[in-house]
Amino acid sequence: MTDKTILNDHKMTARNVSVWYGAVQAIGDVSIDIDQDKVTAFIGPSGCGKSTFLRTLNRMNDTIASARVEGDIRLDGEDVYAREMDVVQLRARVGMVFQKPNPFPKSIYENVAYGPRIHGLASSKADMDRIVERSLARAGLWGEVKDRLSDSGTALSGGQQQRLCIARAIAVDPEVILMDEPCSALDPIATAKIEELIHELKGRYAIVVVTHNMQQAARVSQRTAFFHLGQLVEYGQTSDIFTNPREERTRDYITGRYG
Amino acid sequence: MPTSALLFLVAGLGLIAWLSGRVRAIAFRKAPGQRFSSLPRHHGSFAAMWTVLPPLLFLAVWGACAPGLATNGVLKTPAAAQLPPPGFERAAILSEARAIANDHHRTPLNPLATRLAPAYAVEQSRYGWIGGATALLLGIAGGAFAFLRIRPGFNARTRIERIVMASLLAASLIAILTTIGIVASLLFESARFFGTVPITDFLFGRHWSPQVIDPRNPGASLGAVPLFWGTFFIGAVIAMLVAIPFGLMSAIYLTQYASPRLRAWMKPTLEILAGVPTVVYGYFAALVVGPALRQLGVAIGIPGATSESALAAGLVMGVMIIPFVSSMADDAIAAVPSAMRDGSLAMGATPSETISRVLLPAALPGVVGGVLLAISRAIGETMIVVMAASGAATISLNPFNSATTVTKQIVDLLTGEASFDSPKTLAAFALGMTLFVITLLLNIIALTVVKRYREAYE
Numbered sequence: 037m038t039d040k041t042i043l044n045d046h047k048m049t050a051r052n053v054s055v056w057y058g059a060v061q062a063i064g065d066v067s068i069d070i071d072q073d074k075v076t077a078f079i080g081p082s083g084c085g086k087s088t089f090l091r092t093l094n095r096m097n098d099t100i101a102s103a104r105v106e107g108d109i110r111l112d113g114e115d116v117y118a119r120e121m122d123v124v125q126l127r128a129r130v131g132m133v134f135q136k137p138n139p140f141p142k143s144i145y146e147n148v149a150y151g152p153r154i155h156g157l158a159s160s161k162a163d164m165d166r167i168v169e170r171s172l173a174r175a176g177l178w179g180e181v182k183d184r185l186s187d188s189g190t191a192l193s194g195g196q197q198q199r200l201c202i203a204r205a206i207a208v209d210p211e212v213i214l215m216d217e218p219c220s221a222l223d224p225i226a227t228a229k230i231e232e233l234i235h236e237l238k239g240r241y242a243i244v245v246v247t248h249n250m251q252q253a254a255r256v257s258q259r260t261a262f263f264h265l266g267q268l269v270e271y272g273q274t275s276d277i278f279t280n281p282r283e284e285r286t287r288d289y290i291t292g293r294y295g
Numbered sequence: 296m297p298t299s300a301l302l303f304l305v306a307g308l309g310l311i312a313w314l315s316g317r318v319r320a321i322a323f324r325k326a327p328g329q330r331f332s333s334l335p336r337h338h339g340s341f342a343a344m345w346t347v348l349p350p351l352l353f354l355a356v357w358g359a360c361a362p363g364l365a366t367n368g369v370l371k372t373p374a375a376a377q378l379p380p381p382g383f384e385r386a387a388i389l390s391e392a393r394a395i396a397n398d399h400h401r402t403p404l405n406p407l408a409t410r411l412a413p414a415y416a417v418e419q420s421r422y423g424w425i426g427g428a429t430a431l432l433l434g435i436a437g438g439a440f441a442f443l444r445i446r447p448g449f450n451a452r453t454r455i456e457r458i459v460m461a462s463l464l465a466a467s468l469i470a471i472l473t474t475i476g477i478v479a480s481l482l483f484e485s486a487r488f489f490g491t492v493p494i495t496d497f498l499f500g501r502h503w504s505p506q507v508i509d510p511r512n513p514g515a516s517l518g519a520v521p522l523f524w525g526t527f528f529i530g531a532v533i534a535m536l537v538a539i540p541f542g543l544m545s546a547i548y549l550t551q552y553a554s555p556r557l558r559a560w561m562k563p564t565l566e567i568l569a570g571v572p573t574v575v576y577g578y579f580a581a582l583v584v585g586p587a588l589r590q591l592g593v594a595i596g597i598p599g600a601t602s603e604s605a606l607a608a609g610l611v612m613g614v615m616i617i618p619f620v621s622s623m624a625d626d627a628i629a630a631v632p633s634a635m636r637d638g639s640l641a642m643g644a645t646p647s648e649t650i651s652r653v654l655l656p657a658a659l660p661g662v663v664g665g666v667l668l669a670i671s672r673a674i675g676e677t678m679i680v681v682m683a684a685s686g687a688a689t690i691s692l693n694p695f696n697s698a699t700t701v702t703k704q705i706v707d708l709l710t711g712e713a714s715f716d717s718p719k720t721l722a723a724f725a726l727g728m729t730l731f732v733i734t735l736l737l738n739i740i741a742l743t744v745v746k747r748y749r750e751a752y753e
């Protein structure tokens with residue numbers, strides 16, 4: 037973690053973060069920096085706490101009654117867990133895409149318009165139309181759905197639904213996008229589309245992607261963090277982690293010796 | 296033969312069959328080196344079932360036929376010649392004669408009944424003996440048949456299984472058959488009613504006063520619209536104005552905001568409320584809410600405010616239905632995948648925005664289905680309106696006025712002194728039939744809606 041390129045341009049910083057579910061500790065003492073304009077991949081065996089840590093970044097753990105978070109997480113230097121932090125604003129700035137596509141049972145248009153409407157981002161109907169079109173276009177879905185915006189979002193294919201969810205997330209113009217295994221429910225073609233999309237989005241947002249797919253991590257990310265048993269084992273440039281890991285455990289994992 | 300003695304005898308036969316079936320099976324088992332599919336107790340039970348079930352089935356059928364046969368016998372006696380022609384009076388005399396025959400200390404009302412009683416006693420005991428003897432014979436025959444079938448290779452176990460299954464099926468059919476019977480009798484009596492009163496008078500007439508029926512034109516005072524209006528106004532409007540918002544809000548609170556601990560005791564508490572006998576609510580409506588509302592009505596100058604108002608009955612009925620609506624809505628909201636909720640929260644929506652924009656729209660069909668079921672319960676509810684809304688059958692929009700409902704009128708019609716085939720009594724059946732059809736339709740619609748909606752998420 038002494039790598040120079042990692043030290044500048046931090047969008048989010050986490051210091052000594054621990055998470056408990058009731059009395060069980062799921063994350064222990066994790067410190068990490070999420071960089072502006074980069075894609076960071078979280079990898080690690082199932083149950084090691086990737087999702088849990090990801091959810092601390094936009095305080096989605098607040099919705100789990102038993103979860104308790106300790107440590108210091110900052111977004112542009114602002115304390116995310118501070119009393120005066122507005123969770124509504126935080127989640128508008130730190131968007132999230134879930135493992136299973138979860139469009140609302142509303143029209144495609146309304147799915148994308150949901151966030152802007154809640155946050156009052158559009159001043160007119162025309163404005164809203166523009167936001168919806170732009171978001172769908174950025175998510176690479178506009179061409180496929182522009183003639184059926186009033187169809188239900190749940191009627192789309194799995195891959196389209198996931199891109200709709202990405203469009204929904206970027207419609208509120210977030211600064212960070214958290215994606216928890218966004219491709220695990222998709223076929224290879226849909227996966228390729230999402231990966232392409234991540235490439236295109238990375239110049240604009242800080243992106244964190246949880247993945248079980250090593251090739252995917254290598255393809256889409258510039259930074260990789262390896263978690264194991266609730267600990268952050270290693271974090272660095274993706275190329276370094278995959279070609280020259282410092283830790284034995286990282287090497288074993290990425291070469292498929294366990295996991 | 297008294298029924299209890301007969302049952303006792305049948306049970307004794309069953310016991311004998313059980314023991315002898317067992318003994319026979321045990322005797323077979325002495326042969327070594329054989330595997331048996333059934334144990335001696337299976338053979339015993341098999342024999343016992345064959346001994347007990349045929350007489351019981353026979354007695355059930357006989358119990359239904361014997362009174363008719365006995366009456367026929369009585370009608371053939373010379374004394375029966377003085378009976379009035381078939382009708383209500385004749386039936387009353389015959390049933391009194393039967394009562395006297397069974398209970399000698401009864402003081403007779405009708406001298407003819409006293410004269411018919413001995414004949415009744417003779418006929419009854421004759422058919423009683425015939426039935427009893429046949430039943431015992433059947434039992435013995437069944438037992439012997441089963442006993443003889445017990446052989447080493449005989450699989451009594453699966454036979455018992457089949458008999459058990461058949462009895463379970465019979466038990467479940469009884470409920471269905473009874474319902475069908477009730478509906479059939481409702482239909483039959485309603486048809487008789489509509490024979491004298493045109494159905495259009497009944498369904499669309501706006502004047503209801505069964506106390507004064509003009510025999511030449513009974514339809515003129517048997518128009519049920521005021522009753523339907525009262526039922527609708529109390530059950531579907533006032534009660535729902537209370538039950539829907541409060542039930543929905545409590546469901547939302549319980550599913551979305553309450554901590555698991557609070558939920559763990561609040562949900563059962565609400566469900567206990569659903570178990571309070573309706574007469575208790577009726578009490579409350581009549582003694583507390585009604586008078587209080589009357590005072591309120593008088594204080595704000597509403598004309599015709601009465602302590603037996605539609606409002607009192609409707610409000611209390613609404614309170615009664617709250618747990619029902621709440622638990623239906625709770626189920627509907629809980630059935631919306633939590634991914635929807637998380638998706639909305641992750642967009643920065645507050646919990647209440649999430650509820651109103653995502654959860655409720657998604658749960659709407661389920662909630663609507665629940666509300667329809669609640670309405671069908673409310674309009675069938677009787678006790679509260681009987682106690683709290685006894686009033687004239689008027690079509691009024693003023694909730695402080697008195698009102699009456701279909702169920703309340705059925706009670707009034709049937710508790711009065713009237714013969715069983717007067718238009719007044721038959722009107723009760725017609726009302727019951729209409730109510731039945733309405734609630735049936737509501738339930739069917741509600742269940743289809745709920746089912747469709749469940750499927751959408753599974």
Ligand SMILES: Nc1ncnc2c1ncn2[C@@H]1O[C@H](COP(=O)(O)OP(=O)(O)OP(=O)(O)O)[C@@H](O)[C@H]1O
Binds near residue numbers: 084085087
């Ligand atoms: N809501 C919860 N309540 C209690 N324990 C939980 C909860 N969610 C996760 N855990 C526990 O926390 C640990 C970390 O879970 P987490 O979901 O973060 O793992 P993960 O790395 O995302 O795994 P996967 O790759 O399978 O998604 C696990 O032991 C899990 O059982």
Ligand SMILES: [Mg+2]
Binds near residue numbers: 086087216
């Ligand atoms: Mg996970």
